[in-house]
């Protein structure tokens with residue numbers, strides 16, 4: 001696929017720096033390893049930036065929106081009008097993501113990847129509309145190869161433009177009524193898990209509705225079959241926002257940016273990117289474990305460790321924004337926490353913690 005050519009993602013691996021980062025963390029006035037996942041995040045950001053003193057600059061939140069005509073099959077409990085209405089809400093600073101970006105210091109942009117609405121121009125809205133809504137993949141592929149390619153390219157272009165403006169942290173979220181269906185289909189396809197096990201209520205489907213949703217997805221997967229190439233599965237079962245986010249994540253890794261992944265749908269985009277190039281995982285932190293059924297399965301499939309579990313299932317990027325202070329704290333710990341060498345605290349680094 002054209003949009004995946006000239007993609008150069010380098011491993012962050014550097015044994016010498018990794019050891020130096022670990023030593024720096026171990027000299028802090030704390031028992032060895034006692035800041036747990038925060039230590040791993042600090043070392044990861046150090047490796048991404050190839051420094052003992054990383055800095056988080058100009059964090060940007062990209063909430064990518066699209067509609068999905070699989071909704072014609074009754075797979076979502078709410079009207080597709082919510083997608084465009086929420087886009088307008090977000091760019092005005094509203095909704096969960098508008099609020100949390102304000103609280104946690106993210107510069108929020110909404111990317112229109114395929115919303116069924118003609119928006120007026122707005123400084124916070126990036127027009128990358130490929131078409132009005134992903135096709136109903138019960139009957140035809142969700143995207144043509146060209147549409148999927150365009151969406152991936154758009155994601156890459158948007159992220160590159162922020163890297164060029166000095167952002168080295170990019171969080172991803174999404175808005176799209178019906179988009180738990182493509183995310184669920186991708187989970188089933190990529191993890192070889194029965195689709196019934198992957199399917200959940202999305203934004204509030206009834207138990208009968210969930211049974212219908214799983215049946216629709218099962219039929220769609222049987223109709224199109226599973227392709228060898230991840231990008232072909234993305235075109236068959238994905239969504240325009242999912243493909244745009246996947247492209248954005250791949251570009252973020254190529255630009256050595258830290259990627260903050262939100263919930264179920266954003267993680268499905270990450271999973272597609274991961275299937276395309278698994279090195280992308282070295283650049284990603286997973287904000288939270290969503291309440292949507294398949295998310296824990298999805299994270300497990302990628303051996304990914306989520307920062308928190310707050311029973312969130314809103315999407316939009318909200319979990320990524322809420323988790324960000326933990327990432328900031330991890331990096332500040334590496335840079336600014338006192339050490340045994342500069343305080344009067346007795347050095348306890350010879351004490352080893354034995355797991356029971």
Ligand SMILES: O=C(O)c1ccc[n+]([C@@H]2O[C@H](COP(=O)([O-])O)[C@@H](O)[C@H]2O)c1
Nearest residue numbers: 076176178179180202203263264290315
């Ligand atoms: O991020 C999540 O984990 C998450 C889980 C369930 C639902 N959502 C949001 O709900 C919408 C999709 O739900 P649905 O039922 O219409 O497929 C979409 O706008 C997502 O942002 C998000």
Ligand SMILES: Cc1cc2nc[nH]c2cc1C
Nearest residue numbers: 078082175203314315316
């Ligand atoms: C109101 C509403 C807000 C959302 N935000 C993300 N998905 C959503 C779904 C609904 C229904």
